[in-house]
Amino acid sequence: xxxxTQFPSHSVIEKGQTVTLRCDPISGHDNLYWYRRVxxxxxxxxxxxxxxxxxxxSGMPNNRFLAERTGGTYSTLKVQPAELEDSGVYFCASxxxxxxxxxxxxxxxxxTVT
Amino acid sequence: xxxxxxxxxxxxxxxxxTVAFNCTYSNSASQSFFWYRQDCRKEPKxxxxxxxxxxxxxxFTAQLNRASQYISLLIRDSKxxxxxxxxxxxxxxxxxxxxxxxxxxxxxxxx
Numbered sequence: 001x002x003x004x005t006q007f008p009s010h011s012v013i014e015k016g017q018t019v020t021l022r023c024d025p026i027s028g029h030d031n032l033y034w035y036r037r038v039x040x041x042x043x044x045x046x047x048x049x050x051x052x053x054x055x056x057x058s059g060m061p062n063n064r065f066l067a068e069r070t071g072g073t074y075s076t077l078k079v080q081p082a083e084l085e086d087s088g089v090y091f092c093a094s095x096x097x098x099x100x101x102x103x104x105x106x107x108x109x110x111x112t113v114t
Numbered sequence: 115x116x117x118x119x120x121x122x123x124x125x126x127x128x129x130x131x132t133v134a135f136n137c138t139y140s141n142s143a144s145q146s147f148f149w150y151r152q153d154c155r156k157e158p159k160x161x162x163x164x165x166x167x168x169x170x171x172x173x174f175t176a177q178l179n180r181a182s183q184y185i186s187l188l189i190r191d192s193k194x195x196x197x198x199x200x201x202x203x204x205x206x207x208x209x210x211x212x213x214x215x216x217x218x219x220x221x222x223x224x225x
Contacts, residue, residue, distance in 0.1 A: 033212070033213075035213075035215075041217070042116070042118070042218070043215040044215070045213065045214070048210060048211055058210075095211070098211055101146045101147075101148040101203065101205045102160050103213060105157035105159065107157050108157055
């Protein structure tokens, strides 16, 4: 069974540009999550989809971040316009159960904004 | 105050030795507790869930103390492959299904 995949693995962009990150969850997992780790800090929750619906987006830092999950399959996270403080590693995770601590993480996208 | 606090380490452990470390959580409404393992520049992976009665998985033992709001992880007979960052993770159903992570405890097992 394929795991969670993320694309790209690395992205370097200039401040003010736009970047779109993609996540493909494990097949059959209705729950998809985005997390972020900025340098020197702990991993922090961004948002949670159940199928195509946003269940919880309390962790989204501001309206420069837009997440979508078309048809309840893959998800994208767009940052527009990117700022220096957006640099970090963006992880996607998926789970089968709604209330489950067993979330399967993708390898992450390392975003550097210069 | 951070919601989940961990000693960042590193804990330098001789191969074959036992190492233990804790994490504390601030929200008494926390309901589920986990240890995740993260290797350098890799994704976190679930190591084990932590139950109120304590639980063991091979060389790993996890304990939960709700009264004092801390979780512990003990690794016996440490292997070189146990070198990693161990993340303490908390989940509150009232807050949805988001996981709250500690900053991690780094463990280095040396020959």
